[in-house]
Each structure stands twice: as C-alpha cells, then as structure tokens.
Amino acid sequence: MRTDAARLWVEACSLISKELPEKDYETWILELNPASFEDDTLTLEAPFGLFRDRVRQAFLPAIERAVSVAADRRCRVAVVVGSFGGTRPTGREKPRPTGERSVRTTAGLTNKKTFENFIVGESNRLAWLGAQQLADGKVHAGNPLFLYGGVGLGKTHLLLAIQNRLKKRGRRVLYYQGEEFTRKMVEALRLDRMEQFRNEFKVADALLIDDVQFIAGKKRTQQEFYHAFNFLHGAGKPIALASDRGPGDLEALEYGLQSRFQGGLLADVASLDDDLRVRILKAKAQEAGLGLADILIERIAVRLQGSVRDIEGLVLRLRAATTHQGADLDERLIETLIAPYVASSAPITLDKVIDTVAWVYGITRAELLSRDRSRRVAWPRHVAAYLCRKLTNSSLPEIGEVLGGRNHTSVLRAVRSVADRVSGDAAFASRLREIEGMLGHVPDPRM
Numbered sequence: 001m002r003t004d005a006a007r008l009w010v011e012a013c014s015l016i017s018k019e020l021p022e023k024d025y026e027t028w029i030l031e032l033n034p035a036s037f038e039d040d041t042l043t044l045e046a047p048f049g050l051f052r053d054r055v056r057q058a059f060l061p062a063i064e065r066a067v068s069v070a071a072d073r074r075c076r077v078a079v080v081v082g083s084f085g086g087t088r089p090t091g092r093e094k095p096r097p098t099g100e101r102s103v104r105t106t107a108g109l110t111n112k113k114t115f116e117n118f119i120v121g122e123s124n125r126l127a128w129l130g131a132q133q134l135a136d137g138k139v140h141a142g143n144p145l146f147l148y149g150g151v152g153l154g155k156t157h158l159l160l161a162i163q164n165r166l167k168k169r170g171r172r173v174l175y176y177q178g179e180e181f182t183r184k185m186v187e188a189l190r191l192d193r194m195e196q197f198r199n200e201f202k203v204a205d206a207l208l209i210d211d212v213q214f215i216a217g218k219k220r221t222q223q224e225f226y227h228a229f230n231f232l233h234g235a236g237k238p239i240a241l242a243s244d245r246g247p248g249d250l251e252a253l254e255y256g257l258q259s260r261f262q263g264g265l266l267a268d269v270a271s272l273d274d275d276l277r278v279r280i281l282k283a284k285a286q287e288a289g290l291g292l293a294d295i296l297i298e299r300i301a302v303r304l305q306g307s308v309r310d311i312e313g314l315v316l317r318l319r320a321a322t323t324h325q326g327a328d329l330d331e332r333l334i335e336t337l338i339a340p341y342v343a344s345s346a347p348i349t350l351d352k353v354i355d356t357v358a359w360v361y362g363i364t365r366a367e368l369l370s371r372d373r374s375r376r377v378a379w380p381r382h383v384a385a386y387l388c389r390k391l392t393n394s395s396l397p398e399i400g401e402v403l404g405g406r407n408h409t410s411v412l413r414a415v416r417s418v419a420d421r422v423s424g425d426a427a428f429a430s431r432l433r434e435i436e437g438m439l440g441h442v443p444d445p446r447m
C-alpha cells in the first residue's frame with residue numbers, strides 16, 4: 001500500500017514540479033508525505049495544521065491534476081496532518097522525482113549537494129574526507145568507500161557530492177538507489193535486456209549505490225551487483241556505497257560481498273554533537289533566510305535531537321510560520337514550533353532545567369550559576385532550584401552542587417520562596433507550568 005502511494009507520488013511530483021514555481025514546489029510539495037492510496041484517493045501528510053491548510057488552499061487543484069495524470073484516472077487527494085506532526089519527526093525518506101534527485105532536497109534549502117555545503121564536524125569528517133578523495137580520483141586510498149550511519153546524517157549528500165564532482169571532471173557516473181538497482185535489473189530481465197543493463201556498467205567511470213542495505217537478501221540482485229562491482233573495482237574505478245548499517249551488520253549478504261565492502265574505506269557518519277548541530281542549524285537557517293539571532297539559534301540547537309534532516313524540517317517549519325505570521329517569531333511561538341524536535345521522553349536532567357530556565361529568563365547559564373545576587377539572576381536561580389527539586393530525583397545537596405556550589409539550606413530557602421509564590425500568584429503559577437511543559441511533555445503543535 002505504502003509503496004503504491006509512494007510511487008504514485010513520485011510520478012505526480014515530477015509533473016507538479018513543472019507546473020509550480022520552484023520555490024513553492026520545494027517549500028510546500030516536497031514536504032508532503034504520501035501516506036496511503038485507497039479508493040482512488042491519495043492521502044498526503046503535512047507536518048502541521050497551518051501547513052496543511054495552505055497546501056489545500058493554494059495547491060490542491062494542481063496536485064489532484066498531477067495525481068490523476070500519474071494514475072491515469074480521476075483521483076482525489078486528501079491532505080491531513082501527518083503522524084509526525086505530533087511526535088518527533090521520523091526522518092522518513094521522501095520521494096522525489098527521479099532524475100531530479102540531485103537538485104531537490106527535503107526542505108528545499110539547498111539546490112545542490114556539494115562538498116562545499118557539507119558542514120564538517122568530528123562525527124562526519126572521515127566520511128567527508130574519504131568521499132573527497134574518491135571524487136578526486138585517489139582511489140587507492142579507499143575503494144570502495146563504504147559510508148554507513150543513521151538516517152538523515154548526510155550519506156546521500158556525500159554520494160551526490162561525489163557524483164557532482166566526478167561529473168564536473170567529465171566522468172560518467174552511475175548512481176543507483178538500492179531499490180532502483182533491483183527494479184532496473186528486474187525490468188531488464190523481464191524485457192530481455194540484460195545485455196544493455198550490464199553494458200551500462202562497462203562504460204561507467206564510477207559506481208555509486210545508495211541505501212545498499214536494500215540489496216541484501218535479494219539473491220539475483222546481489223549476483224548481478226557482484227559482477228558489476230568486480231568489473232569496476234578491477235578496473236580501478238571509484239565505487240562508493242551508503243548503508244544504514246556497517247557491512248558486518250548486513251545480514252544475508254552473499255557472494256562475498258561483505259568482504260568486498262570491507263576491503264576499502266569504512267567511514268561511519270555518527271550522530272551530531274552539539275557543536276555540529278549548532279553550526280548546521282545556523283547554516284540552514286541562513287540559507288532559508290530566517291532572520292534569527294545567532295544566540296537564539298544556539299539556544300534552540302542545544303535542545304534539539306535528531307538528524308540533519310530533522311533540522312531541515314524544523315527550519316522549514318519556522319520559515320513556513322514566518323511566512324504565515326508575516327512577522328518575527330516570538331519566543332512562545334518558537335517554543336511551540338520546536339516542541340516536536342526537542343527531547344521529550346528523555347528524563348529531565350538538572351542541566352536541562354538550568355538551560356531552560358536561563359533561556360526563559362533571558363540570562364546566560366553562567367549568570368544563573370554565578371554568585372550574582374541581584375534579583376535579575378537570583379530569582380531565576382530560585383526557580384531553577386524549585387524545578388530541579390520538583391522534576392528530578394536529585395537531593396538538595398546535589399542541586400546545590402550543580403547550581404554553582406550552594407549549600408542545601410540555601411537551596412531549600414529558594415525552593416520555598418518559589419513555592420510560596422506559586423500558591424499566591426496565579427499568573428506566575430501558569431508561567432511555571434509553561435516552563436514545565438517545555439521540560440517535560442510536548443504541547444500539541446497542531447494548530
């Protein structure tokens with residue numbers, strides 16, 4: 001079912017992309033997820049309510065036309081808020097028109113995937129270096145290049161960057177999605193065109209296979225792939241593969257492919273650290289023309305979870321909201337918008353309480369933990385103490401320790417003074433609940 005919807009959507013997308021201005025297409029259409037196709041109705045998921053409404057208002061006729069053409073009969077399209085609207089984003093792959101893969105992105109933020117716009121940190125440096133070496137023809141250093149890691153962390157980006165650079169150098173590059181390889185081969189078998197299929201490899205200067213995990217377990221595909229691989233590898237042609245796990249964890253890999261894959265450079269793309277996360281959010285926000293102050297971006301970034309793709313989704317979301325509001329985003333709205341992207345099920349830590357409280361009161365963490373006793377920073381400190389006590393299992397001495405080395409009686413005093421105010425000041429109490437919401441449960445972002 002899902003693949004039906006996905007396939008139909010891919011075809012429809014390529015029609016829609018010709019009809020709509022590129023910016024609209026990238027901002028609104030590429031962000032939709034095909035959920036199901038039943039009774040001639042294609043259901044598309046939008047990330048949140050305002051988004052859904054805008055798509056319905058502005059693009060529904062164009063979408064229905066394209067889907068009907070793609071399906072060869074009159075179809076209807078339903079746009080709903082997707083399951084990822086209320087929970088953390090999943091980083092699901094979105095279909096994009098084949099052949100345009102290299103110029104479309106999830107969030108439509110970057111047109112081209114290159115080495116230059118790949119942001120490098122500790123977690124992806126080896127992959128980035130290995131990919132560049134390969135693209136520059138230094139194959140002896142690591143051929144094949146095997147990139148692996150979780151979804152949305154830049155593997156496809158690097159493969160496309162390799163492709164772009166090789167093409168610039170006039171090389172003929174074969175680029176396949178894992179599934180696409182199988183599909184093409186099955187088709188060639190059916191149409192009795194294996195010769196042609198194989199010839200493509202014979203004339204290629206480089207082979208790039210994305211999501212190679214999809215060929216594991218498929219005997220015939222692997223066999224064919226093995227021959228192609230050996231042929232090109234033997235000829236010293238660059239080969240790069242990407243997978244969601246390392247070759248050792250690809251079960252059902254036959255014909256010695258496992259050891260072949262392990263014979264070159266294995267480079268994992270690990271999840272983001274805070275530093276890289278901040279730099280990526282900054283870059284993507286800038287590309288999208290979001291006028292958020294650096295300091296705000298940093299505060300958001302450190303609270304985020306998830307992959308680069310998630311970050312792009314968030315940026316898109318922030319941008320869509322500014323388009324709607326026609327105004328600057330205030331902190332309350334930002335809080336709502338980022339809610340699905342920040343840690344939610346993770347236990348509340350003292351650090352998180354401190355960071356969030358500092359953020360809410362507009363002071364730095366260092367100020368909150370300092371000896372400064374002016375009310376501007378002392379009060380937030382008391383609030384932090386209160387919330388640490390209420391929301392974590394830490395003892396008073398432990399809380400005093402992280403709050404800049406205070407003794408437990410002063411922590412207790414702080415907790416009591418905040419508790420007093422909570423019971424006497426309804427407005428403050430509700431503000432405090434809001435902060436607790438930020439730390440704990442995710443408010444429903446559907447609007």
Ligand code: ADP
Nearest residue numbers: 105117118119151152153154155156157308309
């Ligand atoms: P994967 O193939 O690992 O699932 P992608 O390569 O599709 O992930 O990356 C998801 C999105 O994040 C893409 O739009 C990609 O351009 C972007 N991206 C990933 N890593 C980086 C990075 N280090 N710098 C800039 N953009 C990145």
Ligand code: MG
Nearest residue numbers: 155156210211
């Ligand atoms: Mg990928």
